[in-house]
Amino acid sequence: MARAMSSLVAAMAIAALCASPALAQRRTADGHPDLSGVWAGREEAVKALAPGQSTRILFPVRTNPDDKRIFDEMDRAAKERQAAEPNKPPYKPELAGKVQLLSDKRQFNDPAFYCKPLGVPRLGPPSQIVQTPGLVVLLYQGRNTFRTIPTDGRAHNADADWTWNGDSVGRWEDDTLVIDTAKLVEDSWLGADGWFHSNKMHVVERLSRKGDALTWAATVEDPVVFTKAWEMTPRNLKLNPNPKALLEEDPPCLEQDGPHIVTDDHH
């Protein structure tokens, strides 16, 4: 009897949890999960300092601000994180040397360092999604980037040229939006660690929403450089709770440091 009661209580608790607004699946009129919303930023808008007000802004580095090794420490910590990265792309063994060389000289080679677009899939998850019947618009605050994803059943555009974000089509698989992207230029990288690719790369992204959480996952295929498909580490985003939240314009990118870099030190 006691066991039956505890089961009933547990079932009621689960039912109550599922009925809570935080976990309920919002849907559009056509029955698909509603992915629309700002998936970046913070609830409260940035407040500007008053003229004449002093401030101190610290970019996080795990050392004392007066430590003379502070620049070194930034590089060391970043390299430690990269070395510990468990999910590296499965490059063909004969390309390991090229990846290492590009990685060592990333300061001069990484296209993103020199203001080129990140490109799909390095862009990662969108900052905002605008979902309409037959079309999903993905907005990325970084570098003011947009992608339009038709979900009306059309095929890839056979006449599309190769671009940084490629030619994308979307479809719904149950409650997951699946975005298939091809015709990606080989100029982009998959990450700063020398992760190059060919123009045969094919990317499948999956976006799914549970309550106020969005999960982005991506599978990258490139038969020219990989031994098998690479499952990127999924990213989880939280819905900006402010219904009036807006993305801010990202200032232009103007790289001016390259000519002054004199060593191979890198993050």
Added chain:
Amino acid sequence: MKYILWTGAMAVALSGAAAPALAHHSLQSEYDINQSITLKGTVTKVDWVNPHVYVYLDVKDDKGAVTKWAVTTLPPGNLRRGGLTRDLLGYGETVSILAFRARDGANLAFLRTITFADGHKLEIWLGDASKENP
């Protein structure tokens, strides 16, 4: 003094971009932490751009000769989240800047502190405040 500290988790969570903030080149490869310099001059231009904001300065010597300097700092997103806007960086004003010189000898440096004529200061730097001496 208003004090803002960004933790790593906050910076990544709020950036909304794939690449973490300051994923640009190594500072060590370009600037010498052992070569600090104090520049006193007039701010002639503020470039509010990625990947680094630039402040340009005309520095006059005792004889009135002007030397042009460029001083760079964090990306605009980091400054913005810290409450700064481009017009708070002193365009047209006489300032004193503490910075670290470029290794290649150019009139270029990485900013630490701007002190304005009225005495207020902007420190834009790197570090973990919890590890500072009290």
